[in-house]
Amino acid sequence: MPELSVQGLNADSRALGAGEAFFALPGSSVHGDRFAADAAARGAAIMVSDRAPDSDPGLPVIVVDDVRAAYARAAARAHALQPSVAVAVTGTNGKTSVAAFTRQIWEATGRPAASLGTLGVETAQGLVPGALTTPDSLTLHRDLQGLASRGIQHVALEASSHGLDQRRLDGMSFEAVAFTNLSRDHLDYHPDMASYRNAKLRLFTDLLRPGGTAVVNLDDAEAGAFCAAAEARGARIAGIGREGSFFSFETVENEGYGQRISGRLAGRPVSFHLPLTGAFQVHNALTALALAMATGVAAEDGLAALPELKGAKGRLELVGQHNGAAVFVDYSHKPVALETALLALRPYASGQLHLVFGAGGDRDRGKRPMMGEVAVRLADRVIVTDDNPRTEDAASIRAEILAAAPGAREIGDRREAIGAAVATLQPGDVLLVAGKGHEDYQIIGTTKHHFSDHEVVAEAIRS
Numbered sequence: 001m002p003e004l005s006v007q008g009l010n011a012d013s014r015a016l017g018a019g020e021a022f023f024a025l026p027g028s029s030v031h032g033d034r035f036a037a038d039a040a041a042r043g044a045a046i047m048v049s050d051r052a053p054d055s056d057p058g059l060p061v062i063v064v065d066d067v068r069a070a071y072a073r074a075a076a077r078a079h080a081l082q083p084s085v086a087v088a089v090t091g092t093n094g095k096t097s098v099a100a101f102t103r104q105i106w107e108a109t110g111r112p113a114a115s116l117g118t119l120g121v122e123t124a125q126g127l128v129p130g131a132l133t134t135p136d137s138l139t140l141h142r143d144l145q146g147l148a149s150r151g152i153q154h155v156a157l158e159a160s161s162h163g164l165d166q167r168r169l170d171g172m173s174f175e176a177v178a179f180t181n182l183s184r185d186h187l188d189y190h191p192d193m194a195s196y197r198n199a200k201l202r203l204f205t206d207l208l209r210p211g212g213t214a215v216v217n218l219d220d221a222e223a224g225a226f227c228a229a230a231e232a233r234g235a236r237i238a239g240i241g242r243e244g245s246f247f248s249f250e251t252v253e254n255e256g257y258g259q260r261i262s263g264r265l266a267g268r269p270v271s272f273h274l275p276l277t278g279a280f281q282v283h284n285a286l287t288a289l290a291l292a293m294a295t296g297v298a299a300e301d302g303l304a305a306l307p308e309l310k311g312a313k314g315r316l317e318l319v320g321q322h323n324g325a326a327v328f329v330d331y332s333h334k335p336v337a338l339e340t341a342l343l344a345l346r347p348y349a350s351g352q353l354h355l356v357f358g359a360g361g362d363r364d365r366g367k368r369p370m371m372g373e374v375a376v377r378l379a380d381r382v383i384v385t386d387d388n389p390r391t392e393d394a395a396s397i398r399a400e401i402l403a404a405a406p407g408a409r410e411i412g413d414r415r416e417a418i419g420a421a422v423a424t425l426q427p428g429d430v431l432l433v434a435g436k437g438h439e440d441y442q443i444i445g446t447t448k449h450h451f452s453d454h455e456v457v458a459e460a461i462r463s
């Protein structure tokens with residue numbers, strides 16, 4: 001083949017520019033090579049695929065083994081300017097929080113930083129919302145180049161199991177990585193828990209810089225697999241837990257809606273206040289501290305930043321008070337997250353603990369009865385409502401939850417459900433509105449309607 005000069009790349013034929021390389025990805029609904037003719041018509045210089053096309057596509061083709069990985073690496077190479085320090089966090093719960101806290105610790109210690117994930121791209125200048133938790137490789141490297149050109153040298157990424165499985169991060173090498181925990185999610189995409197876990201393990205086995213740092217929550221049942229992967233990579237392991245080498249816990253006590261933590265940091269006794277609700281946030285904050293320290297933050301400086309941390313939007317966030325009761329919004333849309341949030345709030349409910357929640361459509365159905373069971377076991381008054389039904393029948397989603405939640409009320413309309421819960425609050429009660437966290441929309445069918453739990457709670461309290 002003669003030498004070809006390529007101007008750029010894309011995996012979506014509809015967005016290709018003339019002279020660019022078209023990467024034909026094996027999608028979940030269609031193989032990208034079906035759009036070869038479209039790519040050729042738009043002037044693509046070449047197609048890269050993992051299989052030879054059936055007929056002449058009208059442009060030169062390179063066949064590679066793993067076209068998603070090739071796409072990710074090409075996207076990285078095409079955007080040479082990159083932040084010098086990148087870390088990433090994986091796990092079923094806590095990624096957004098850990099990424100946000102890592103960014104805040106870097107900022108507090110004089111390092112302009114960004115976090116990239118479910119919320120979007122966040123810097124000291126604000127938040128630019130995004131579409132995916134782990135962005136598509138091209139979007140990712142464009143964003144990273146943009147950040148580097150603004151002088152941001154420190155970035156913390158969320159590595160989702162979809163993102164890892166689809167090689168979206170394969171163009172990166174991380175100075176430090178972290179594992180928070182593993183529990184059920186996304187079994188609509190991964191065939192079983194083992195493949196879900198193995199997708200997450202790729203962050204440790206393939207993307208951590210050899211000799212880098214691996215932060216591991218030792219209290220999780222899957223910690224062993226992540227430690228073994230880190231060791232095989234020649235990584236330094238920073239363990240957090242009852243017996244952690246980085247941080248070992250002694251006591252965690254509630255202080256108002258925050259908490260005081262005492263323990264040993266690398267063997268040295270320390271005690272600090274964390275202005276966040278829920279013991280799980282202590283793990284998240286320490287994971288962030290370990291990531292920050294693995295990238296040059298001094299222990300003293302990092303510790304000094306913890307009492308100033310702000311929770312990510314909609315992560316067990318106190319959003320209002322009504323009639324002597326407290327109202328929280330939380331992004332728990334998985335069984336363990338819901339359980340964690342309810343257990344965290346129970347000590348604050350001298351009266352009853354109320355819950356309003358639902359489950360997303362076109363997502364793992366097995367989560368629904370599990371969440372129903374958790375709800376009636378741990379809350380006193382439960383209303384099952386709609387989350388994002390997407391293209392499923394909303395009433396059927398509720399029915400799948402309700403089958404495992406005897407005694408729960410059913411109010412499909414989320415605004416009405418929140419209103420009904422707020423209206424019954426008594427002094428000493430706590431209400432948790434779960435599932436949508438920061439989201440400012442509700443997806444019904446394929447339409448996104450504006451909807452914010454924050455706004456609807458405020459409305460309900462006002463009226």
Ligand SMILES: CC(=O)N[C@H]1[C@@H](OP(=O)(O)OP(=O)(O)OC[C@H]2O[C@@H](n3ccc(=O)[nH]c3=O)[C@H](O)[C@@H]2O)O[C@H](CO)[C@@H](O)[C@@H]1O[C@H](C)C(=O)N[C@@H](C)C(=O)N[C@H](CCC(=O)O)C(=O)O
Nearest residue numbers: 011012013025027028029030032035132133134136160162
């Ligand atoms: C299941 C899944 O992850 N799908 C992602 C995947 O799409 P896909 O491989 O299924 O794409 P496809 O529709 O089969 O098309 C195959 C290829 O043909 C191309 N195409 C298609 C049409 C056309 O005219 N021309 C063309 O070239 C497409 O651009 C694609 O490259 O690759 C796309 C491009 O990167 C993603 O946008 C898309 O995310 C969808 C929208 C999605 O909802 N993903 C969710 C489930 C997800 O990834 N979530 C995780 C975890 C969330 C969390 O736990 O926080 C996340 O990281 O966000």
Ligand SMILES: Nc1ncnc2c1ncn2[C@@H]1O[C@H](COP(=O)(O)OP(=O)(O)OP(=O)(O)O)[C@@H](O)[C@H]1O
Nearest residue numbers: 092093094095096097118280315331332337340341
């Ligand atoms: N370390 C943790 N252990 C258990 N539950 C947690 C932990 N951190 C957060 N949670 C729960 O999970 C919810 C989501 O937290 P967060 O957004 O930080 O996680 P995530 O991994 O980014 O989730 P997602 O994959 O949905 O984006 C929180 O609202 C809380 O209910």
Ligand SMILES: N[C@H](CCC[C@H](N)C(=O)O)C(=O)O
Nearest residue numbers: 333359360363387388435436
């Ligand atoms: N990134 C997650 C978000 C789920 C949020 C929840 N509100 C829902 O719609 O299920 C997913 O796409 O599975």
Ligand SMILES: [Mg+2]
Nearest residue numbers: 095096118133
């Ligand atoms: Mg997230």
